[in-house]
Each structure stands twice: as C-alpha cells, then as structure tokens.
Amino acid sequence: MYGAGDVRVEDVADAKLHEPTDAVVRVVLACVCGSDLHPYRSMAATDDGVPMGHEFLGIVEEVGREVTGLAPGDFVVSPFAVSDNTCAFCREGFHTACVHGGWYGAGGIGGAQAEAVRVPQAAGTLVKIPGDVDEALWPSLLTLSDVYLTGYHAAHMGRVAPGSTVTVIGDGAVGLSAVLASKQLGAERIILMGRHTDRTDLGRDFGATDVVAERGDEGVSKVLELTGGEGSHIVLEAVGHMPAYEQAYGIVRPGGIISRVGVPQYEEAPVGFGSLFGKNATLTGGPAPVRAYIEQALPDVLDGRIDPGRVFDRTVDLDHVADAYQAMDSRQALKVVVRP
Amino acid sequence: MYGAGDVRVEDVADAKLHEPTDAVVRVVLACVCGSDLHPYRSMAATDDGVPMGHEFLGIVEEVGREVTGLAPGDFVVSPFAVSDNTCAFCREGFHTACVHGGWYGAGGIGGAQAEAVRVPQAAGTLVKIPGDVDEALWPSLLTLSDVYLTGYHAAHMGRVAPGSTVTVIGDGAVGLSAVLASKQLGAERIILMGRHTDRTDLGRDFGATDVVAERGDEGVSKVLELTGGEGSHIVLEAVGHMPAYEQAYGIVRPGGIISRVGVPQYEEAPVGFGSLFGKNATLTGGPAPVRAYIEQALPDVLDGRIDPGRVFDRTVDLDHVADAYQAMDSRQALKVVVRP
Structure with missing residues (x-):
C-alpha cells in the first residue's frame, strides 16, 4: 500500500531465511482485514509503500536450523503477530506483547497478501494443522489467524460466561466473530448493534438474540430498554471509532465491562466520573494474542462445531487484491479471501 | 463549605425523619476525606454553601416506621454513600450505583461533619456494630465508612490475590489503605509510590515491600527496574490527578490491571494504542461500594487483625473542623478525626 486507496501488486525479492529461527511459508490462503481499511482510508502517500496482510494459512517451505517442531510440507496457520511463545508475557497469554515479537508488514517482515512470507520466531509463531484437511474448512481455519480469535479475545477479556448478557457493537467480521465467541462461551443473551x-442476519445465525439497528443516543436508549433500564453487563466494542466507544460507556451497566478489540482510531477518550469511573465500569481489551487461543479453537473448527469462516463472502486472486480493499471499503463485501 | 478554603461551622435545623425509611443518627466520630480537599482547593464561591462530611460512626436516635433491623441506641457505621442494599446493582455489589442511592451533603441529605445526620434508606445503608466496643477501636471502625474500604475496593477490582505484585500510586490515606488491603488479600510484593x-513508613508497616519516591518518568523507570523491566501486574491509583494516571499506564505490565479509586480530576485521558490498548491493559475502579465489604471487614477490625485507623494522626472538635481541612491541605496531617 502506497497511500490511501493506493494498493499495488508488485514483484519483490523472494522470501528467504534471515535468522536461524525463521521459516519461509508458501501462502495458500490469506485475506484482507478490517484494520487494513484504516490505512486504506487515511494513509499518507509514500514512495516506498508498506507490505500488507497478516492473516494466512500456508505450507512450510524451509525452516532455519533452530526451528523445532516444524518441517517443510507442514500445513500451518499463523497468528497475525509474531511471538516466541516462551517469554514471560507469552506465558501469561499476552503474545502480542512478546519480547521477541513483531508484526507482518513491519520491521523487515513481509506481508501475507503474497505468494510467500518469511516468518520470524517460527517455532513459537506457527501452529501446525494436523491431518488431511478438507479444503471447505480452510476459510474457517484462516479465521484463527485473526478475526475469529480477535472476537474471542473480546469475549474472553470481557469475561463472558454461561448466562451472560452481552452487547456487541459493530456488525463487521470481528463483531460477528465476537457474537459467535460469546455464544461459544455460554452467553444467554447477545444484543448485536x-x-x-x-x-x-449472519449475526443471528452465530447466536445474536437481539439486533439493534439504531446508533448513538438512540442506540443507547434501545439497549437500555432491552435490558430493563439497567444496561449490559458486558459490551464488546469491535469498531475502533469514538462513536462506538461513546456508545459502549452509554450502555454498560454499573460494574460492567467494556472490552475493545477494534483498533482505537483515537488516543484520548472519556474515562472520568461521567463515563467510566462513576459507574465502576471496567475498560479492557487490546490486540488479540490469538496465539494463546489457536490450539483450543482448532478442534472446534476441524470437527465442524463452529464455522467462523462464514464471515468471508468473496474471493480474489493476488492480482485483484486491490478490488478486495475496494469491495470491503464500500461494504459490498464483508471480508475477502485472497488466494495466491 | 462556601468555596475554596472557606469552611464554616454553623447552626442548622436539627436532623429529623423525612421518609419512613430514614433514621436520625447522632454522630460520635466523623472525619475529613481526601476527596473533601478537591472542593477545598477549587470550589467556586457560593452563597448557600454545601454540607460536608460523609464518614461517621454514630448512635441511632430515631428510626422511621419502615426501618427494620435498627433501633434507637444502636451503634452504627455508615458507608459514605446511601443505598437500599436490595436493588439489582446492590445485589451485584455495586452499592454506589443503587437506584435509591444518594450522597451525604447532596440532594437534601446533610453532611456528617455535624452533631447529627438524617440517613435515608437506613435499613440498607447502616451497619450495626455488635457488642461493646473499646473506644480505642473507633478510628479503625470509622475507616470502614470510606478510606480503608476504598483502598480495599481498589485491590478487589484490581484482582489482588495471593502472590500478586502490586504497585500503589499515592501515599495519602487511601493509598496506604490500598497497601493494607493488598497485604490482606495476599499480595507478595507491594511497591508504594x-x-x-x-x-x-506507615505504608511499610501496612505491608509495602518497596518504596519509590520518584515521580513521573523517573518513577516509571524505577518501578520497571524493580520488576525486571516487565512492569507491575496490578497498579492501584489512589490520587485522581492526570500525572498519577500517566504513571499508572507507564508502569502497568502488558495484560495488567490499573484500578483507580482516586476521584479523577479529569474526564478525558489516554486510552489508545500508545497507553492502554497496545498492551492489553485493563482500567477499572470507581466510587467504592464500601457497603458491600463492611460486614466482612468488621471482625478483622474488632478482633484487632487489622488497624486501618492508624491513618488518623490528629483529632479536632466540630468548632475546629476548618483547621482539619487546613492541616490536611498543607500535608501537616494525613487524615483528621472530627469528634463532635
């Protein structure tokens, strides 16, 4: 990406091993993320461009000499962030804060909207998918890279548990994933805004019990009405813009939790007596440490208990990746698969 | 209080029953709160004044016809907020959001820096202190009105548990109470800023294992150094000013919790990628629902297992309550008892 609206497909140097802890992975399925739309809408023009894409399934082609547990030919899923899976923060389940961590498309790591990608800290980062997998399951497996487990992180940090009342703000792919994850965690009532x-409609399939189309003050009133005037114990904010944040603290119940996974497009926000503090509301969330959750979610996908890949509604090849951005930006597509 | 620095002692109409759910309580011990210093420093001058004080022990003088469980002569402690102890929010432990709630000194309820006070929702609000109590225990019992249990709330919302590493920001009476509460909840390491x-020194007596005198960036560096560069799992913020908040997100560990009980003297604050979100930090806390914790803490005080009343270092009578404000504002006193 060279700037807002400027996505180009280019030949670059082949991915190759730099460090003995690297692997090179041939990408078999990637996709475009809702968070990719933020630079697509607002990135300043650059000469050098930025490699894009951070979600993929692939086949290991080559591993560095210090990489354990992986071999050429392995079918793997990669979390959107690189991690060693052994440092203090990884051990506590916060792999996105890994001391040896990194991000695809930054710091000399390539993007996953590509034919192949170098994966640093490969032994920690990549998760091998066992057995022969029906290609029909690939889209759902791909969601373990980011979108489904980002929704799951929202629900996990929001402490969704059997019987919970949850409100999800945002009907994008992450919001819908948060609905599905809340359902998996036993939520009894799931209000989707x-x-x-x-x-x-897909949200209802995933488990939403109520849908609120209104936004802003009207949306807040509607959720309060649905919750007997008391508000929602848990609010999962899957947008990242200020109006969504304001909606969140408007509908959260005293003592309730707001869990954010939409990357905030703001730094400052209300947190004082009139917003969070006065009602003892908790604000949590952040970049999902999906690596912490993949192994647990994998059997649910492989055995068909969940089908989070339903968030994908279009597929493009690499040459048409710019069309994928355009379709998602204009909301003609919810989330687009990229098949190199 | 008529404005910043303007505290007057005046004769007002006697406290009396207004509602059948009221009680009238003769105050035997009250005190000045750190939060009273905010208006003492910045309140605009008014003609009418505001009644002050929200922490007290007293003897029930009279009860309305709907008040159960209390009788004239009972020795009681009052939480700083009124609550019915039965509504949905009270049942969930958030009495400061009670639907029938209220605050001393506001909405027609008098202040507790007085000879007597009307207590709305008396059956829900007041907690009877059993047996004959040694007067030496009164100061510690008085802390169950607010200061100790506000520190406890910080630790509780911060999920302090056996083995926790906790950093407490602020060496005021609430900060020191947060140290004592963290120790009670089993924290292994308690860094007091x-x-x-x-x-x-009192903080050390209460359980602090380390003291950091530095503030701002220097203070942040010092705490990071003490925690092996990783940061503190739990940060209890007992000040309420922006520099304390900034310190809090500077020292909190990825995935950690900031629990605030100092009333924020700001509404907007950093919460985006560069402060909370990027490291999955959780922000929690609010006005302490001390009513939820009194019954559990009472035996600890009565049996002498904790001595939170050590935060009081001066006593005045009602006529000298202005001196109490002045002494606390100038930091000559930590917290002052008012004995009518």
Missing part, C-alpha cells in the same frame, strides 16, 4: 441486515 | 517518609 449493527444496521446492515445481511450482516446482522 | 510516595515521597513523604512519615507516610511511606
């Missing part, structure tokens, strides 16, 4: 019927 | 040696 979104106004795109095709999306909220 | 404060620079008044007489106060931090």
Whole structure:
C-alpha cells in the first residue's frame, strides 16, 4: 500500500531465511482485514509503500536450523503477530506483547497478501494443522489467524460466561466473530448493534438474540430498554471509532465491562466520573494474542462445531487484491479471501 | 463549605425523619476525606454553601416506621454513600450505583461533619456494630465508612490475590489503605509510590515491600527496574490527578490491571494504542461500594487483625473542623478525626 486507496501488486525479492529461527511459508490462503481499511482510508502517500496482510494459512517451505517442531510440507496457520511463545508475557497469554515479537508488514517482515512470507520466531509463531484437511474448512481455519480469535479475545477479556448478557457493537467480521465467541462461551443473551441486515442476519445465525439497528443516543436508549433500564453487563466494542466507544460507556451497566478489540482510531477518550469511573465500569481489551487461543479453537473448527469462516463472502486472486480493499471499503463485501 | 478554603461551622435545623425509611443518627466520630480537599482547593464561591462530611460512626436516635433491623441506641457505621442494599446493582455489589442511592451533603441529605445526620434508606445503608466496643477501636471502625474500604475496593477490582505484585500510586490515606488491603488479600510484593517518609513508613508497616519516591518518568523507570523491566501486574491509583494516571499506564505490565479509586480530576485521558490498548491493559475502579465489604471487614477490625485507623494522626472538635481541612491541605496531617 502506497497511500490511501493506493494498493499495488508488485514483484519483490523472494522470501528467504534471515535468522536461524525463521521459516519461509508458501501462502495458500490469506485475506484482507478490517484494520487494513484504516490505512486504506487515511494513509499518507509514500514512495516506498508498506507490505500488507497478516492473516494466512500456508505450507512450510524451509525452516532455519533452530526451528523445532516444524518441517517443510507442514500445513500451518499463523497468528497475525509474531511471538516466541516462551517469554514471560507469552506465558501469561499476552503474545502480542512478546519480547521477541513483531508484526507482518513491519520491521523487515513481509506481508501475507503474497505468494510467500518469511516468518520470524517460527517455532513459537506457527501452529501446525494436523491431518488431511478438507479444503471447505480452510476459510474457517484462516479465521484463527485473526478475526475469529480477535472476537474471542473480546469475549474472553470481557469475561463472558454461561448466562451472560452481552452487547456487541459493530456488525463487521470481528463483531460477528465476537457474537459467535460469546455464544461459544455460554452467553444467554447477545444484543448485536449493527444496521446492515445481511450482516446482522449472519449475526443471528452465530447466536445474536437481539439486533439493534439504531446508533448513538438512540442506540443507547434501545439497549437500555432491552435490558430493563439497567444496561449490559458486558459490551464488546469491535469498531475502533469514538462513536462506538461513546456508545459502549452509554450502555454498560454499573460494574460492567467494556472490552475493545477494534483498533482505537483515537488516543484520548472519556474515562472520568461521567463515563467510566462513576459507574465502576471496567475498560479492557487490546490486540488479540490469538496465539494463546489457536490450539483450543482448532478442534472446534476441524470437527465442524463452529464455522467462523462464514464471515468471508468473496474471493480474489493476488492480482485483484486491490478490488478486495475496494469491495470491503464500500461494504459490498464483508471480508475477502485472497488466494495466491 | 462556601468555596475554596472557606469552611464554616454553623447552626442548622436539627436532623429529623423525612421518609419512613430514614433514621436520625447522632454522630460520635466523623472525619475529613481526601476527596473533601478537591472542593477545598477549587470550589467556586457560593452563597448557600454545601454540607460536608460523609464518614461517621454514630448512635441511632430515631428510626422511621419502615426501618427494620435498627433501633434507637444502636451503634452504627455508615458507608459514605446511601443505598437500599436490595436493588439489582446492590445485589451485584455495586452499592454506589443503587437506584435509591444518594450522597451525604447532596440532594437534601446533610453532611456528617455535624452533631447529627438524617440517613435515608437506613435499613440498607447502616451497619450495626455488635457488642461493646473499646473506644480505642473507633478510628479503625470509622475507616470502614470510606478510606480503608476504598483502598480495599481498589485491590478487589484490581484482582489482588495471593502472590500478586502490586504497585500503589499515592501515599495519602487511601493509598496506604490500598497497601493494607493488598497485604490482606495476599499480595507478595507491594511497591508504594510516595515521597513523604512519615507516610511511606506507615505504608511499610501496612505491608509495602518497596518504596519509590520518584515521580513521573523517573518513577516509571524505577518501578520497571524493580520488576525486571516487565512492569507491575496490578497498579492501584489512589490520587485522581492526570500525572498519577500517566504513571499508572507507564508502569502497568502488558495484560495488567490499573484500578483507580482516586476521584479523577479529569474526564478525558489516554486510552489508545500508545497507553492502554497496545498492551492489553485493563482500567477499572470507581466510587467504592464500601457497603458491600463492611460486614466482612468488621471482625478483622474488632478482633484487632487489622488497624486501618492508624491513618488518623490528629483529632479536632466540630468548632475546629476548618483547621482539619487546613492541616490536611498543607500535608501537616494525613487524615483528621472530627469528634463532635
């Protein structure tokens, strides 16, 4: 990406091993992320461009001499962030803070919207997918890179448990994933705030019990009404813009939790007596340490208990990746698979 | 209080029953709160004034016809907020959000820096102190009105548990109470940030294992150094000013918790990628629902297992309550008892 709206497909040097802890992986399935739309909308023009894509399934082609547990030919899924899976923060389940961590498309690591990618800290980062996998399951496996487990992280940090009442703000792919994850964690009531019927219909399939199309003050009133005037114990904010944040503290119940996974497009926000403090609301969330959750979610996908890949509604090849951005930006597509 | 620095002692109408759920309580011990210093420093001058004081022990003088469980002559402690102890929010432990709640000194309820006070929702609000109590225990019992249990709330919301590493920001009476509460909850390491040696010495008595006198970036560096560069799992913020908040997100560990009980003197604050979100830090806390904790803490005080009343270092009578404010504001006193 060279700037807002400027996505180009280019030949670059082949991915190859730099460090003995690297692997090179041939990408078999990647996709475009809702968070990729933020630079697509606002990135300043650059001469050098930035490699894009951080979600993929692939086949290991080559491993460095210090990489254990992986061999050429292995089918793997990669979390959107690199991690050693052994440092203090990884051991506590916060792999996105790994001391040897990194991000695809930054710091000399390539993007995953590509034919192949170098994976640093490969033994820690990549998770091998066992057995022969039906290609029909690939989209759902791909969601373990980011989108489903980002929704799961929202629910996990929001402490969703059997019987919970949860409100999800945002009917994008992460919001819908948060609905599905909340359902998996036993939520009894799931209110989905979104106004795109095709999306909220999928949300209902995923477990939403109520849909609120209104936004802003009207949306807040509607959720309060649905919760007997008391508000929602748990609010999962899957957008990242200020109006969503304001909605969140408007509908959260005293003592409740707001869990954010939409990357905040703001740094400062209300947190004082009139917003969070006065009602003892808790604010949590951050970049999902999906690596912490993949192994647990894998059997649910492989055995067909969940089908989070339903968030994908279009596929492009690499040459048409710019079309994928355009379709998601204009909301013609919810989330687009890239098949190199 | 008529404005910043303007505290007057005046004769007002006697406290009496307004509602059948009220009680009238003769105050035997009250005190000045750190939060009373905010208006003492910045309140705009008014003609009418505001009744002050929200922490007290007293003897029930009269009860309304709907008040159960209390009778004239009972020795009681009052939480700083009124609550019915039965509504949905009270049942969830968030009495400061009670639907029938209220605050001393506001909405027609008098202040507790007085000879007597009307207590709304008396059956829910007041907690009877059993047996004959040695007067030496009164100061510690008085801390169950607010200061000790506000420190406890910070630790509780911060999920302090056996083995925790906790950093407490602020060596005021609430900060020191947060140290004592963290110790009670089993914290293994308690770093106290404060620079008044007489106060931090009491903090050490209460359980602080380390004291950091530095503030700002220097203070952050010092705490990071003490925690092997990783940061503190739990940060209890007992000040309420922006520099304390900034210190808090500087020293919190990825995945850690900041629990605030100092009333924020700001509404907006950093919460984006560069402060909370990027490291999955959780922000929690609010006005302490001390009513939820009194019954559990009472035996610890009555049996002498904790002595939170050590935060009091001066006593005045009602006529000298203005001196109490002045002494606390100038840090000549940590916390002052008012004995009518």
